[in-house]
Amino acid sequence: MDLKDRILHLLDKYTDNKGRIDCTKAIAVAKRLKIEPSFVGKVASEFGIRIKNCELGQFGDKRIDSFDKKTYEALTVLADNNRIKCEDCWKVANRFGMVKVRSSIKNSNLEVIHCQLNCFKNKERPRLKAEVELFLKSKATKDKINDKAFEILKAVIELKNLKDTSCRLGVDEEVIIETIEKINKVFNAVCVKIEKDGRVTVYPLAGEILSKFEKLKKDIENFSKKRFVEIFYGDRKYKDIDKYYS
Known part of the structure; x- marks a missing residue:
């Protein structure tokens, strides 16, 4: 039995009735035969065996816990x-x-x-595959997330406390909790976690989301300024745009 046959024999052993093999099992096959996992993946693909449940959570339904x-x-x-x-x-x-x-x-x-x-x-990852611009055009509209939601997110990140955020923004604590839950849901991850006592845990993804949103807002603002000058002032240099807004 040559190497390819040995790989196929082990793959068949762990393949389910839908022609799929768990990522962990496929890696185990490579370790057992002391070969590179890429070769196992190549043989699996050649014979129509699909890999399921990525151990790193890139696809499938492996358990996800909290950030460490x-x-x-x-x-x-x-x-x-x-x-x-x-x-x-x-x-x-x-x-x-x-x-x-x-x-x-x-x-x-x-x-x-x-x-x-x-x-x-x-x-x-699916939640970051599209820029926040796409997020705003589709998912945000569906889940009613707008500028105010990102204002809440920013305050939560800065203050890391539910009560303090509520006082700064003049927004009910329940509204803040609901907004953060929507953001977590839309991005399919825990960006911010609010404890029952009001303490807040901020994960790295939250900062990235806010950064993308703020950059998008700035880009939109700059584009609007350029279009305004272009339409009402004709062919002029955009470096002097700000004087029209003073």
Whole structure:
């Protein structure tokens, strides 16, 4: 029996009746045969066997817990521009456990790339695949999230306390809680967690979302200014735009 046959034999052993094999089992096949996981992924693809339930939470329904700061810091050491290879995530998992790694990735700004089983190369998590601009055009409209929601998010991030946020904005605490829950739901992750005693835990993703939103607002404002000058003042240099608004 050659290597490909041995791989296929083990894959068949763990494949369900829908022709799918769990990510963990596929990696286990590679370890058992002492070969690169990419070769297992290639054979699986060749014979129409699909990988399910990514251990790093990129697809499937693996359990997601809360963000873990130490695990996140260990991941960022190996990341490049917030992107980290699948293989490096598994190395960190050897120290902290896969659940902590998976949860810290899902609740942060990290993106997993170069799946060891060749399921993807540069795959962004669904909640960050689209920029906040797309988010505002679709999901935000559906869930009634607007500028006020991001104002609440910003205050919560800065103050890290429910009562203080309520006092600053003059908004009921229940409204703040509901707004944060909507934001978490839309981005399919826990960006901010509000405890029963009013204490607030802010995860890295919250800052990234707010940053994207503020950049988008600035871009829209600049575009509006340019269009205004273009329409009412003709062909003039845009560097003098601000004088028309003084």
